[in-house]
Amino acid sequence: MTQFPGFPHRGFPEGWFSVGWSDEFKSGAIEYRRYFGIDLVLFRTESGRLVASSAYCPHMGARLDVGGKISGECITCPFHRWQWTADGDNANIPYADKTVNAKLRTYPVKESAGIVWFWNSWRSEEPTSDAPDCDFVMSEEYFHDPVASRRLWSNVRLVPQMVAENIVDGPHTEFVHLADEGAHIANIEIDGTVFLSELDQTYRSGKGPIKGKSFNYSYGVGTQLSKMQFGDYRVVNILSTTPIEEDRCDMRATIFIGLPVEIEQPRSAAYLPPKLQKLIKSHLDSQEQDLPIWETMIYEPKPLLVGEEIRGHVKMRKWAKQFYEA
Ligand code: FES
Ligand SMILES: [Fe+2]
Structure with a gap:
């Protein structure tokens, strides 16, 4: 392999x-x-x-x-x-x-x-942790379209941990995702197999930069559930990366948006106001922006970390070791 x-x-x-x-x-x-x-x-x-x-x-x-x-x-x-x-x-x-x-x-x-x-699992046929806690997005407050709110990238060259490490990588959000400035880690919490990074982020919008927050939960290395809040917008992104072979994965993004109170649950994304349709698309597009980098990079086991990078990456890599046999 x-x-x-x-x-x-x-x-x-x-x-x-x-x-x-x-x-x-x-x-x-x-x-x-x-x-x-x-x-x-x-x-x-x-x-x-x-x-x-x-x-x-x-x-x-x-x-x-x-x-x-x-x-x-x-x-x-x-x-x-x-x-x-x-x-x-x-x-x-x-x-x-x-x-x-x-x-x-x-x-x-x-x-x-x-x-x-x-x-x-390589050690237990029975689950030893809970599946990602995402039932809350099924409430009427959230909207999801089975076509417009999903994207699958098949057979991409990466390992799930590279995607997980994105939630502690503040600086790349400015250069890869065109955030107005790099995100900053406000808090990190680790609870067994769940790693939470809370980021202060500046999102781009038609009206200029908007300050916001994201709470990014990594369930093991395979799933990152991000709850984002900026201006009036609420977005939940469930990004999941599943190995096919040791160096190849399928990656799936599933987006739920918080519906403003004045908007009733629409039949499909086509019935949403254009700015909310754009919101869904831009979040799916942003998942794609890392791919050319991941697909061609090597994994650096001893990265040259500076400043804010140190805390997040060191904690995440140490936490992630628990999921591997060797
Ligand atoms: S029943 Fe014979 S191979 Fe399945
Ligand atoms: Fe990224």
């Missing part, structure tokens, strides 16, 4: 990682995904339960999404029609009297804020 140049850790970090948006997984459908160097399928049973499992049937190794079917709460393999339950137990063999005591490997998944979270 190709290690990212300079990155000091091997393997995949532990934590909850986004493997898609809930509405990509329709009841009765089986979707193939490759993450963490594993071929996976995600399927939704007829009752609506979402399941992640190995893509390969334990009988003779057929790929379950290639001709497989969902029947009730089970997945049926295309090759010899063995059936497996949502918990991975063998439920039926059409040409045998008894089932076998074998397991289709399944993985913990959760859904919140319309995002599917997958537990990856």
Whole structure:
């Protein structure tokens, strides 16, 4: 496996990682995904339960999404029609009297804020931390459009920790994201697997610079939930980076905007006032601005840090070590 140049850790970090948006997984459908160097399928049973499992049937190794079917709460393999339950137990063999005591490997998944979270760990099959706490964005106060408020960047060359380190990197906001001046770290708090950086930021707007604040929570290294407030605007950005291989990831941004009280929940983003449509687009665009840098840089394990950079980067790198085996 190709290690990212300079990155000091091997393997995949532990934590909850986004493997898609809930509405990509329709009841009765089986979707193939490759993450963490594993071929996976995600399927939704007829009752609506979402399941992640190995893509390969334990009988003779057929790929379950290639001709497989969902029947009730089970997945049926295309090759010899063995059936497996949502918990991975063998439920039926059409040409045998008894089932076998074998397991289709399944993985913990959760859904919140319309995002599917997958537990990856090198030490514990059961989750040892909570999935990102993002249910609050489902309230009527927030708006999200399943098309206009999301963006996926597939198979990009980076490791999740580089994206996590962005939340303590104040100076780059001026040079990469065209903030009016670099952000400053007002506070850092660490609570187990959650790292919070509170930034004082100056956002650009049509009316000139606006001072604001952002609260950026990194859930493990794979997800950064940012709550931003500037002027009358409130924006929540959930940015999630999921390894495919050691040096390649899918990155997903999901934006929720706080609706001003006078605006009723619109049917889609096209019904929002233009300035709010622009707000969504500019936040998605800003996620893209780091990509040419990440995709071509090396990871510097001993960076030359100055001034405000020192506190944030040293704390984050020390905190992040807990997610790796080596
Ligand atoms: S390989 Fe799946 S039933 Fe035989
Ligand atoms: Fe950035």
